[in-house]
Amino acid sequence: MDKALYVAMSGARATLQAQGTVAHNLANAETAGFKAALANTRAYRVPGGEHASRIDAMHIDQGFDSRVGAQRVTGNALDVSLRPDRWLAVQSADGGVAYTRAGNLSPTPNGQLVTGGGHPLIDENGQPLALPPHQALDIGEDGTVSIVPLGEGPQTLAIVGRLRVVEATPDRLTRGLDGLMRSTDPQQPPAQAVGNVMTTGALESSNVDAAGALVQMIQLQRQFEMQVKLIQRGDDNAQAANSLLRLGG
Numbered sequence: 711m712d713k714a715l716y717v718a719m720s721g722a723r724a725t726l727q728a729q730g731t732v733a734h735n736l737a738n739a740e741t742a743g744f745k746a747a748l749a750n751t752r753a754y755r756v757p758g759g760e761h762a763s764r765i766d767a768m769h770i771d772q773g774f775d776s777r778v779g780a781q782r783v784t785g786n787a788l789d790v791s792l793r794p795d796r797w798l799a800v801q802s803a804d805g806g807v808a809y810t811r812a813g814n815l816s817p818t819p820n821g822q823l824v825t826g827g828g829h830p831l832i833d834e835n836g837q838p839l840a841l842p843p844h845q846a847l848d849i850g851e852d853g854t855v856s857i858v859p860l861g862e863g864p865q866t867l868a869i870v871g872r873l874r875v876v877e878a879t880p881d882r883l884t885r886g887l888d889g890l891m892r893s894t895d896p897q898q899p900p901a902q903a904v905g906n907v908m909t910t911g912a913l914e915s916s917n918v919d920a921a922g923a924l925v926q927m928i929q930l931q932r933q934f935e936m937q938v939k940l941i942q943r944g945d946d947n948a949q950a951a952n953s954l955l956r957l958g959g
Contacts, residue, residue: 715944722937724751729930735918736927738889742826743779743792743811744916746923747885748772776880779917781909787848788815791912792875796903797883797891799874800829801838807899808890809876809883813913815849817841823855829890833871834902841870849873851906875907876900 731749738744750772778794790813792798797809814826821841823831830838834853841847844857846864853873858864878900883891893899 715941715948718937718940718944722934722941725930725934725937729927729934732923732927732930736920736923739916739918739920739923741812741916742814743914744889744918745774745776745811745885746916746918747774773880774885775917777917779915782913782915783911784913785911787910788817789813789913790815790849790908790910791914792908793903793906795877795879796907797876797878797900798825799832799876800825800890801832802829802886802888802890806892807832807836808886808888808892809878809900810890811914813908817847827889832874834874835871836874839871839873849908849910851908851910853907875903877903 728749728751731747735746748771750770781791790798792811792813797811798813800808800810802808808829810825810827810829812825812827815823815831816826817823821843823839823841825831833839839855841855841857843860845860845862846858848856848867850856853875854869855871855873856867856869858867876899878893882894882900884894886892
């Protein structure tokens with residue numbers, strides 16, 4: 711009876727954690743450039759010396775779905791859609807370098823170019839990109855940022871820097887708790903990508919399948935309810951067995 715309760719309990723815990731992953735994906739179904747998180751379970755033998763008789767259903771993070779999301783034309787000069795395996799380098803909250811495919815960019819009042827999540831973009835020299843006062847801004851397909859200074863005509867277009875866009879396959883990146891990607895090997899960060907790395911005036915949508923995630927959420931909920939019922943039935947059986955033992959005594 712103890713084993714049955716343990717199996718049901720460990721399964722319910724893993725199901726609850728999987729529900730959290732699916733809920734996180736659903737919450738980001740409209741987030742530009744978001745990659746759906748993947749989750750699974752793995753059998754884990756609980757250490758117990760010569761009596762290691764317990765197997766735990768262990769929730770594991772399988773990384774993220776690397777498929778490119780649907781492309782949406784916006785016509786906004788500050789919206790960029792990256793080519794496959796290309797990532798914008800940004801400054802994370804801890805001051806380090808992280809990567810994202812969120813291409814909904816905007817300038818701040820203090821002259822920084824940031825993503826929709828508020829993370830400053832980094833130039834090819836590894837510094838946050840600073841924008842001088844300007845009346846127009848343009849981003850080239852190679853990541854070059856140009857401006858028309860205040861009070862000047864379009865013929866005075868000036869280059870202020872180039873965005874750091876790196877080339878990295880999904881196996882070289884891992885997602886942090888802040889939603890940003892980081893190199894799996896900090897000693898060998900991804901290299902700057904060359905050539906045309908992005909399309910301007912378009913955005914990559916989230917690759918979350920909202921309908922599929924909703925179905926998965928319902929399936930997980932039913933699975934969790936079944937596991938909880940198994941725990942309740944096991945407890946009822948244990949109480950019934952104890953009552954028979956007391957009567958027999």
